[in-house]
Amino acid sequence: MAQGPMSSNVVLVGKKPVMNYVLATLTLLNQGVPEIVIKARGRAISKAVDTVEIVRSRFLPEKVNVKEIKIGSQVVTSSEGKQSRVSTIEIIISKKE
C-alpha cells in the first residue's frame, strides 16, 4: 500500500476516548503498516500507554512488540507569548511475524 510522506504510521493521542486510538492503531496494524508510532504530550501520555496496553493485552495478545519508548520535552508558546515546557512520549510498536 502506498504510504503518504508523513504521519501515515503515526497515531497522535489527544483528548478523545482511548478506544478511538486503539481502533486507529488496530487499523494500521491490519493494513500491514510495519511500525507504528503512538505519540502524545502532557496529560495524554497516560492515554498513549493505555492505547498500547489495550491493543497488546486485549486485542492482539502476544502479537505486538514494543520496539522503543522515547520521552522528551517540547516548548509550547501560548497565544499570549508565554513559554512553557510540556513532556512528550513516543511509543514505537510493531506486529510480530
Add this chain to the structure above:
Amino acid sequence: MAQGPMSSNVVLVGKKPVMNYVLATLTLLNQGVPEIVIKARGRAISKAVDTVEIVRSRFLPEKVNVKEIKIGSQVVTSSEGKQSRVSTIEIIISKKE
C-alpha cells in the same frame, strides 16, 4: 551507603505535586544512588515522565541518562472484588559520570 533490601532506589509517583517527586529523585541522585526507578500507574504516568523531564532539563541538564523505559499492565481488584486493568510505567535513570 547501605541500601535497604527494597525500594531504596524507587520513586513511586502518585497524587502529590510533581515537585515532590522531582525533589525525591534529586535527593537519591545526590546520595550517589547509581540507578533510580521512577514508577507510576494510571493517570500518574504523565507525572512520572514530567518528573524525569524536569530533573533532566531544569536541574541536571546533560547529567542524567534515561537507561530504559518499560510499560505494562496490572490487574487491580477493587474492594467490591471487581477486577480492572491499569497501565504502568517504569523509567530507569542514572547519573552520567
